[in-house]
Amino acid sequence: MKSLDIFAADKLAPLVEQGLKREITVTDRWAAGQARRAGRPLLSFCCNDYLDFTHHPKVKQAAKDAIDRYGAGAGASRLITGNHPLIAELERRLAALKGTEDACLFSSGYLANIGIIPTLVSKDDVIFLDELSHACLRAGSSLAASTTYTFRHNDLNHLQELIFKNRKNHPRALIVTDGVFSMDGDLAPLDQLAQLARETDCWLMTDDAHGIGVIGAGRGSRHAFDPPPAIPLQMGTLSKGIGSFGGYLCASKPVIDLMKTRARSLIYTTALPPASVAAALAALDIIETDPVYCQRPLQNAKHFTDSLGLPAPESPIVPIIIGPTDKTMRHAKSLEENGFLVTGIRPPTVSVGTARLRFTFSAAHKEREINALTDSIRRLGIV
Ligand SMILES: Cc1ncc(COP(=O)(O)O)c(C=O)c1O
The missing domain is CATH 3.40.640.10 (Type I PLP-dependent aspartate aminotransferase-like (Major domain))
Structure with a gap:
């Protein structure tokens, strides 16, 4: 290996060990709230496109x-x-x-x-x-x-x-x-x-x-x-x-x-x-x-927190703090297997010991979709 490659591999090795190496996954956000990964359809709860304008005609x-x-x-x-x-x-x-x-x-x-x-x-x-x-x-x-x-x-x-x-x-x-x-x-x-x-x-x-x-x-x-x-x-x-x-x-x-x-x-x-x-x-x-439309993401976040008995949200972003990185990533994977895309957030983006599932809600999410998500969260024992 050349010195540059050795340097990069040495920097990565401890991150791999701590579960902190990032993988950038191809995600096909083909419609509001919808995504496909490796051809698999998923309901996305981790996008910042709160008003679904990226797909607005x-x-x-x-x-x-x-x-x-x-x-x-x-x-x-x-x-x-x-x-x-x-x-x-x-x-x-x-x-x-x-x-x-x-x-x-x-x-x-x-x-x-x-x-x-x-x-x-x-x-x-x-x-x-x-x-x-x-x-x-x-x-x-x-x-x-x-x-x-x-x-x-x-x-x-x-x-x-x-x-x-x-x-x-x-x-x-x-x-x-x-x-x-x-x-x-x-x-x-x-x-x-x-x-x-x-x-x-x-x-x-x-x-x-x-x-x-x-x-x-x-x-x-x-x-x-x-x-x-x-x-x-x-x-x-x-x-x-x-x-x-x-x-x-x-x-x-x-x-x-x-x-x-x-x-x-x-x-x-x-x-x-x-x-x-x-x-x-x-x-x-x-x-x-349309200020009423602008309120929908926060209303959807509130439906989610009400369903799970979490504190009321102040914005469409709702974290569930898990703590350890590996457990957080396992939960994210289980949710994905259940059809929900929710990324785990880990250090250094958040401080050590506060890795979390970060849910974001958009205007497009339907009540029944949020209910399906909260059912899965309960069934998986995340909350
Ligand atoms: C609070 C905050 N500020 C700034 C940025 C950066 O914005 P942009 O994605 O337009 O570079 C982000 C997005 O990641 C953010 O969350």
């Missing part, structure tokens, strides 16, 4: 029309010639939905976070990060090279303590949190975070990847609160509730102008394909006009 048609009109790809980065007209339209629509002055489209949510954070803070500054924040918020914080303090999940007292002790030592401070936590499904206490940020001169940034389309009548996790708190930096993705691909930041005009001038992951990457942007626009049309 109007969304698909919009994508096809955009290809016919503008081509299959953007052809260049936004600052060169990739900034096709649909991008400006989508930025206007996202800003309106989120109630901000302006918005900026990135080519994915991950790229958004690794661009936004280092554009705002750098080595002299400080970041306060919820411990369960998504991996790309951590990546963005590392790139910023700021001093980073991690606060206990949704623990306002801990955050306050860290701010009181450390804020004064840094010119700028950023509080970063998911709006809806991707592996736990709970919401951040955005009203209290916004107040604390205001009182301590910190900028608050939320990653609402799992909020748009499904929380707050489709407008996102800020709108789960009455009145919606002021959040100057609202990031999100188009790849989940919107059913397409891409990331965004909604913020004031000066902040967005700065992003377009300095965010490296916006400047040095190719713009989103027209089809993805058109699909997102068509999805927004539906979200804006």
